Amino acid sequence: MKSFFISAALLAALQFATADWPQFRGPLGNGIASAADVPAKLDTNSIAWAADLPGRGLSSPIIIGDRVFVTCSSGPKQDRLHVICFNAKDGTKRWERRFWATGRTMSHDKTSVAAPTPASDGERIFAIFSSNDLVCLDLEGNLIWIRGLTRDYPNASNSLGMSSSLTVTDGVLIAMVENDSESFTAGFDAKTGVNRWKLDRPKMANWTSPMLLKVAGRPTYVLLQSGKGLAAVEPATGKIVWDYGDGASTIPSATVSEGILYVPSHGITALEPSPEGNSPKQLWRSSQLRPATASPVVLNKRVFTLNDAGVLSCGDAASGERLWQLRLKGPFSATPLGAGSLLYCVNEKGLLQVVDTAAPDGAVISEMDLGKTILSTPSISHGAIYVRSDGKLWKLGKS
Amino acid sequence: MKHILLLLSAWLCVGPAEAASPQISQSLKTIRAVGAEGQGNAEAARAWKEVGAADAASLPAILAAMDGANDLAVNWLRAAVDAIAERELAAGRKLPIAGLEKFVRDTKHHPRARRLAYELIVSAEPAKAERLIASLRDDPANELRRDAVQRLIDEAASLRTAGKTNDAVPKYQTALKSARDVDQVEGIAKELKKLGSPAELPTVFGWLTDWKVIGPFDSTGGAGHDKVYPPEERVDLAAEYDGKVGKVRWQDFKATGDYGLVDLNKPCGALKEVAGYAYTEFQSDKARPVELRLGCKNAWKVWLNGKFLFGRDEYHRGMEIDQYRLAGELKKGKNTILVKICQNEMKEKWTVEWEFQLRITDAVGTPIASAKL
Numbered sequence: 134m135k136s137f138f139i140s141a142a143l144l145a146a147l148q149f150a151t152a153d154w155p156q157f158r159g160p161l162g163n164g165i166a167s168a169a170d171v172p173a174k175l176d177t178n179s180i181a182w183a184a185d186l187p188g189r190g191l192s193s194p195i196i197i198g199d200r201v202f203v204t205c206s207s208g209p210k211q212d213r214l215h216v217i218c219f220n221a222k223d224g225t226k227r228w229e230r231r232f233w234a235t236g237r238t239m240s241h242d243k244t245s246v247a248a249p250t251p252a253s254d255g256e257r258i259f260a261i262f263s264s265n266d267l268v269c270l271d272l273e274g275n276l277i278w279i280r281g282l283t284r285d286y287p288n289a290s291n292s293l294g295m296s297s298s299l300t301v302t303d304g305v306l307i308a309m310v311e312n313d314s315e316s317f318t319a320g321f322d323a324k325t326g327v328n329r330w331k332l333d334r335p336k337m338a339n340w341t342s343p344m345l346l347k348v349a350g351r352p353t354y355v356l357l358q359s360g361k362g363l364a365a366v367e368p369a370t371g372k373i374v375w376d377y378g379d380g381a382s383t384i385p386s387a388t389v390s391e392g393i394l395y396v397p398s399h400g401i402t403a404l405e406p407s408p409e410g411n412s413p414k415q416l417w418r419s420s421q422l423r424p425a426t427a428s429p430v431v432l433n434k435r436v437f438t439l440n441d442a443g444v445l446s447c448g449d450a451a452s453g454e455r456l457w458q459l460r461l462k463g464p465f466s467a468t469p470l471g472a473g474s475l476l477y478c479v480n481e482k483g484l485l486q487v488v489d490t491a492a493p494d495g496a497v498i499s500e501m502d503l504g505k506t507i508l509s510t511p512s513i514s515h516g517a518i519y520v521r522s523d524g525k526l527w528k529l530g531k532s
Numbered sequence: 533m534k535h536i537l538l539l540l541s542a543w544l545c546v547g548p549a550e551a552a553s554p555q556i557s558q559s560l561k562t563i564r565a566v567g568a569e570g571q572g573n574a575e576a577a578r579a580w581k582e583v584g585a586a587d588a589a590s591l592p593a594i595l596a597a598m599d600g601a602n603d604l605a606v607n608w609l610r611a612a613v614d615a616i617a618e619r620e621l622a623a624g625r626k627l628p629i630a631g632l633e634k635f636v637r638d639t640k641h642h643p644r645a646r647r648l649a650y651e652l653i654v655s656a657e658p659a660k661a662e663r664l665i666a667s668l669r670d671d672p673a674n675e676l677r678r679d680a681v682q683r684l685i686d687e688a689a690s691l692r693t694a695g696k697t698n699d700a701v702p703k704y705q706t707a708l709k710s711a712r713d714v715d716q717v718e719g720i721a722k723e724l725k726k727l728g729s730p731a732e733l734p735t736v737f738g739w740l741t742d743w744k745v746i747g748p749f750d751s752t753g754g755a756g757h758d759k760v761y762p763p764e765e766r767v768d769l770a771a772e773y774d775g776k777v778g779k780v781r782w783q784d785f786k787a788t789g790d791y792g793l794v795d796l797n798k799p800c801g802a803l804k805e806v807a808g809y810a811y812t813e814f815q816s817d818k819a820r821p822v823e824l825r826l827g828c829k830n831a832w833k834v835w836l837n838g839k840f841l842f843g844r845d846e847y848h849r850g851m852e853i854d855q856y857r858l859a860g861e862l863k864k865g866k867n868t869i870l871v872k873i874c875q876n877e878m879k880e881k882w883t884v885e886w887e888f889q890l891r892i893t894d895a896v897g898t899p900i901a902s903a904k905l
Contacts, residue, residue, distance in 0.1 A: 209678070209715050229612045230616060233644060239852055266607075278573035279604055285568050287842070292829070292849035313846045325577075327570035338849065374874050404670040442713040 139316070154196040154512040154519075157234030157250035157298035162344045163388045163468045164430045171472040172518035172530060175485060175501040181517060181528040182224035187215055189523040190247035191296065191466075196221060196514035197253050203259045203526055206246035211238045214246065216260045216270060221514065224528060225244060228244040228274035234285025236264035240294025243466075243508065245523070248296035250342075250510075252306070254323055259306050263295040266395065269310060269326060278326035282308070288315035291338050293321045298342040300355065305329055305368045307355050311339035318357050320371055335361045346406065348392050354406075356394065358387050363396055375412045377404060385424040385468070390431035390450065397424050401436060403453060419453035422446050425465070427510075432471035432490060437464050439478065445488065447495060459495035461486050466508040470518070479520060485529075503527060551637065555757065557638070559583045560597040563608045576608055584615040591616060591652065592631040598645035606644055618650055627656045628709035630800045636664060636676070643673030669710045674896050681711045685720060692727065701729045708736065712897035714853045737853070738841060738871070738899020739792025740812055740893045744769055745785045747800040747808025750776040751874045752828040756807035757831045761810040764835070765839060767870060776806055787889070791853070795872060795887040802884060807874045816862040822900060824869070825854040828888035831874040836860040837867055846885045847876045854897075862892075 158164040171178060188207025195202050199222060212234040220226040238246050240263050253419040257277060261267045265282035283290050289310045297309035299372070299462040305320045316336045320329040334357070340489035341358040346365060354365040354374055362378040382397035389395075394404040394413065404413035422429070423446070424438040431437070435456070436448045443463025447456045462484055469478040474491040475498075483503035489496050505522035512519045518529040552560055559579035566572040583594060594613055598606045617627060635641060635649040654661040669680040687823035688703035701724065708731055710721045715833065721731040733740065749761045764772050769782045780800075787794045796808040824834060829851035841858045875886040892900045 170704055228615075229616055232607040232610060233603070235607070237855075238852065239855060241850065269608075274615060275584065277577045278570065278682060279566070279607050280570055280573075281604055284603060288844055288846075291853075292846060292855065313849065314844060321570070325570055325573045327573065461789075 152196070152515040153198065153255070154194075154514045155255065156195060156252040156300055157193055157342050158428070158468060158510065159470075159513065161389070162300065163390055164428070164468055164510075165432060165514035166470060166472040168479060171475070171513055172406065172516070173475055173487060174490075174505060175487060175518075175529055176319065176499070177501070179529045183528075184219055184224040184526045185282040186217070186521065186524055186526055188213065188247070189245035190296070190521060191245050192220045192247050193250040193510045194512045194519040194521055194526060195251050195258075196512060196519060197258075197272060198256060198293060200227065201519060201520045201526070201528075202251055202260075203252070204251055204259050204262065206234075206238070206262060211240070211246040212264070214262050214264070214266055214268075216251070216258065216268060218272075218274060219526065221528070222377055222518075223252060224526070230268075230270060230274055230276065230277070232266060232268060232525050234262065234264035235265055235281035236266060236293070237290045237339060238264050244294040244296060246294070248294060250298035252301050253301035254301045254304075256325060258301050259301060259323070261299055263291075263408075265289055265295065265444070267308055267326065269306075270325070273401070277324070277443070280321070280326045280420055282310055284308070286315050287329075288316070289317065290314070294339065296340045299310055300343045300345055302345055302353055302355070302368050302435045307337065307343045307368060309334070309341070311335070311359060311374050313338055318366075322369060329369070332366065332371045332373075337361075337383065339383045339399050341381075341383060344389055346389055346394070348406070351408065352410075353493075356387060356389070358396070359383065362388060362398065363394070363404070365410075366516045374410045375406070377413055382424070384426055385428040388429045388431055388436075393450070393452070395429050395431055395436050397429065401429060401448070401453065402440065403450070417453035417454065418484070419448055421455040422448045427465050427468040430476065432476065433474060435490060437469065437476060437490070438471060439472075441465060443480065445469075445476070445478070445495060448491065457479075457494040459488065459497075461488070461497065468510040470511055470513055477511065477513075477518060479507050479511060481506060481508060483522065485520070500531070550592045550596040552597065553586070553590060554584050556583050556590060556593070560594065560609075563612075563722065564597060564601045564605045566604045566608060567602070580608060582611075583612045586612075586616060588616060588620040588625060588627050591628060592635050592649075595635055595645040595649055596641065599640070601642070602878075608892055610644070610648060613648055613652070617655070619887040621655070627652055629653055629660065631655055633660070633664060643675050646673050647675035651653040672896055675711050677710060677896070678713050678716065681707050681713075681716055684710070685716065686762065688723070692723070697727055701727050701858050705731075706728070733790035734792055736899075737790075737792065738893065739787060739835040739899060740814070740890050740902075743785045743787065743794055743810045743812045744782040745783045745796060745799050745808060745810045746773070746795070746822050747796060748776045748780070748803050748806035749773075749808065749874075750805070751807040752805045754805075754845065754874070754876055756805070757833070757843070757872075757874050759807070759808065761809070762830055763811070763870065765871065767811050767868065769811075776803070777801075782811070792889045792891070793887045794871075794889065795885075796875075797884070797886050800886075802886070804875055804879075805877050806886070807872060808886070809886070810871045810873065812869050813902075814862070814867040816817070816864060816867055816900075817903045819864045820862050821895075822860055822862050822891050823858050823895065824858040824890060825893055826856045826858065826871075826888060826890050827851050827853050828855065828873060830886055830888070831876070832888060833872040834858055835868075837863065842871075845874075847874075848878060848885075851885070853889070
């Protein structure tokens, strides 16, 4: 059974060049990098380059081939929206496209209008903003389509800001526009931006992101998390296949690893989807593993959660038993990334801490201070880490 | 031949630079035709490639195509302008600065198009842009006015730093007269207060402060937001109704303070799961389009002259000045404004507020006061 899941992971990774990072938390949406050459030790000599960014942004960079794409929002009301393409090699700008927000831009001071992470299908870049402006460009910066989702659905907004990132599969772009009022998730035709489907969703604010559940030999589903729980839908039609309704968090997103779903629900609840597509089976639940803002990460059969204060908890992925806790220097908003046995955790003050999860009780083996507020989850590609603050994008490689 | 070329060049300098070339004219029309829910996107993508491949001389025409275009089309065109400018500048070619300046100075054009033209001048000839913006302090496009106001603020700050308070105050006051962005207004007011010449913020913002309010009506489970209570059917200021906790009647409420807050907790009681209404009359000396600018962290609905403008059922996610900008039409004479505002069941300290603020402005943000007719 497990070999099916492993094969699925490989299949998913091969859809892109293996070093691409095409969406929030990477090609598999689980924050794990396949590259084995991500540096373990980081210091100021690790900065390959740093590029200036305009305005503000919490979105993660995405990397396709030799290009890094970032979104930003600027202006006194953050109503100027930017999609910028940099050369991965040296950080020079290839192109920048700007748009005016057609939706509302009010958001909490801690977040920004450029909070959701863009996504790519390898040919196109899709970017969404808290104003619910959704744009599609090709890799050269040619505009393919635009949607103004608050313009189309006037009460689709959240005065605190929206941050659900995008995902794309088989020609369908999925965007969660879930909020207290006009709440929905939609599948858009990747080529034209026209609705393929639109699903009413629970009327509650929701900052989680959609994930793909890909298992070899089974249909791909999109997982939509909300305060009500987790639903699996067909990406082509929006049809709900199954629905776990025991509640879930509205901030950290679930993680999929080897076909098992680790859902921020009552701590962490591990679910196993059934081959027949019925409701998933609960494998275990642990209230001792409790993610705050950062999403959980599963690495080498261990599940890791990070609370805002900086306590990293390690649990056994098979049983949920908490194995150890390690106090890092917090606070944290960014989700950790995993590579090999290492977790890369960047705190809100810009201190990047590398944790060796193979050490007994975990151990911080390297720290690097970027000196800026960092709330964005980093990305990894070709052994380099890309991390952004409001005003800077860094590439970190080997010292 | 040289003579003909010279004449042709002269025509091009003074001729209709904003007229699109035949090659892109149809493409611009296609882009302008994009609509709701992705209508026209596929055609616009093809048209965009043609427009984006145009040379720098086409920029004024592409900017002019934003006039009267919807928001989506304006963004399509903006991206084309960015692509052209980026390519031309990277190739060492010049932008048509004279044409762009002419475009900026023509207030008939779309404010954002004018702003974009100005930004292109900034990128190519910053000194010229600086001279240009100095003259735009009272421009009808707030996108341009803001930068001009910022120059005044910076000048006033320099005077203040140099200890020239007597010169700084009038400079700040001049800036305040022109400022329309809330952050600039508040920033200037803060400086004037420090310098001993505080601004009258309620007047500067133009809040509607004289209201009649009634409530509480029941809104258990949030149902009150959609439930039609009598004030929505007809405003009868002499009427009495069954409220949530007894009879309710209209009563006077004057919003005081710098931010014009109409706080229903005061007349109605700090209750939960309730709805209330606020009513006011506004005299206009002419029929005109306006914006009703509302700030509110509760669920709300707004009617102008009995016509429902908009409503929202979000609670306690934050409030800011001009949070919602509702387009409306004033008629000459008396206009009526009705606001419904609901409080939900939340118990946290930050959910106590049951209030709103409202002002009427033009599109630039200039407050309009009720006329004395």
